Amino acid sequence: MSAPRAGRAALKKAKMPARAPAPAPKPGPRFPVGNSTGPKTLPRRANPLLTNIANMPPTPESTTTMSSRVMTILGVSALSISTYIGYLYASYRHEVKQSKSLTVPHDVSDRYNHTAGTFDADVAMSEQLMGMGSKRAALVERAHGNVLEVSCGTGRNLRYYELGERRGFDTQGRVGVLGCRSLTLVDLSPEMVEITRGKFEKRFPEQKARVEFRVQDAAEVSRPGFSVDGKKHEGYYDSVVQTMGLCSLPDPVKTLKHLGTVVDPEKGEILLLEHGRSYYDWVNNILDNLAPAHADRHGCWWNRDIGQIVRESGLEVVEEKRWHFGTTWKYVLRPARVGVEVQKS
Numbered sequence: 001m002s003a004p005r006a007g008r009a010a011l012k013k014a015k016m017p018a019r020a021p022a023p024a025p026k027p028g029p030r031f032p033v034g035n036s037t038g039p040k041t042l043p044r045r046a047n048p049l050l051t052n053i054a055n056m057p058p059t060p061e062s063t064t065t066m067s068s069r070v071m072t073i074l075g076v077s078a079l080s081i082s083t084y085i086g087y088l089y090a091s092y093r094h095e096v097k098q099s100k101s102l103t104v105p106h107d108v109s110d111r112y113n114h115t116a117g118t119f120d121a122d123v124a125m126s127e128q129l130m131g132m133g134s135k136r137a138a139l140v141e142r143a144h145g146n147v148l149e150v151s152c153g154t155g156r157n158l159r160y161y162e163l164g165e166r167r168g169f170d171t172q173g174r175v176g177v178l179g180c181r182s183l184t185l186v187d188l189s190p191e192m193v194e195i196t197r198g199k200f201e202k203r204f205p206e207q208k209a210r211v212e213f214r215v216q217d218a219a220e221v222s223r224p225g226f227s228v229d230g231k232k233h234e235g236y237y238d239s240v241v242q243t244m245g246l247c248s249l250p251d252p253v254k255t256l257k258h259l260g261t262v263v264d265p266e267k268g269e270i271l272l273l274e275h276g277r278s279y280y281d282w283v284n285n286i287l288d289n290l291a292p293a294h295a296d297r298h299g300c301w302w303n304r305d306i307g308q309i310v311r312e313s314g315l316e317v318v319e320e321k322r323w324h325f326g327t328t329w330k331y332v333l334r335p336a337r338v339g340v341e342v343q344k345s
């Protein structure tokens with residue numbers, strides 16, 4: 001058991017040195033303040049204990065220490081930034097030199113047979129940073145009825161389709177038929193089509209619409225067939241979707257013109273989300289300088305003028321929008337109606 005409390009306190013007291021008694025306070029305040037009376041009173045602001053240290057005049061030593069430390073930090077930062085910019089510029093010049101020395105064929109679409117397996121991982125980060133998910137969603141939600149998607153790649157749009165038809169309000173607030181009655185997914189690369197098929201089977205285990213996968217050139221897709229009383233008829237697609245495809249097609253104008261013949265001439269729409277030239281010359285210079293190397297590696301000509309391709313296709317522009325310095329393009333197009341002049345400027 002421990003010693004009783006009183007005993008321990010007595011022990012502690014005995015070990016502590018005796019404190020000298022405090023001197024008796026002098027009468028009156030030690031430093032007279034503003035509200036005291038009498039002739040020696042200082043104004044409150046002049047009281048040395050209350051004076052703000054920031055208002056004190058700097059000593060020569062403190063000024064020298066501060067400014068030399070700030071100068072050192074600024075100097076090191078400037079040197080690091082300029083070294084990094086110099087490194088970037090040197091790498092860019094090197095890439096440009098290499099890019100311009102390459103002989104790249106105009107048709108680079110076969111590259112996707114080799115890059116299909118890593119395609120999703122390669123584009124995931126940049127698509128996320130650019131907010132492409134919501135742009136894809138807004139485009140694909142507009143597709144309805146018999147839907148054709150060309151250059152479908154690894155099926156990055158699959159998650160935005162609604163399979164099966166229903167009545168509801170469309171993206172413009174109009175009542176109509178929404179969702180897909182049928183979905184046809186087409187790509188030139190068999191590897192890409194296989195990846196899309198695998199994703200589709202996982203995402204839609206139940207069959208809610210007719211779905212077809214085809215390895216085919218987008219410029220050769222025929223109109224959809226249906227049969228009535230045992231007789232075969234040709235119909236039209238209600239919506240044609242293509243995202244990030246014009247950059248890879250060997251003849252994008254010809255393909256767009258063809259897609260205009262398989263979509264319903266009255267109500268059909270061609271929905272595009274593409275990437276290409278910018279509003280700005282300096283961005284276009286970078287795209288142009290690095291285009292051969294990029295096309296050779298990734299199978300995509302990223303410096304194409306998407307607006308020019310659309311104008312040359314002769315399709316009617318219903319909607320046009322651009323983002324990311326103008327390099328991301330959205331189009332809603334429809335076949336030019338007879339008697340309606342399509343603006344070519």
Ligand SMILES: C[S@@+](CC[C@H](N)C(=O)[O-])C[C@H]1O[C@@H](n2cnc3c(N)ncnc32)[C@H](O)[C@@H]1O
Pocket residue numbers: 109112150151152153154155156186187188189192216217218219242243244245248249250300
């Ligand atoms: C940049 S990827 C885009 C894939 C996908 N649409 C997306 O948004 O992620 C271009 C795709 O176009 C396909 N492609 C290239 N030429 C084609 C053609 N003539 N017909 C159909 N698909 C083609 C390529 O195989 C590739 O899958």
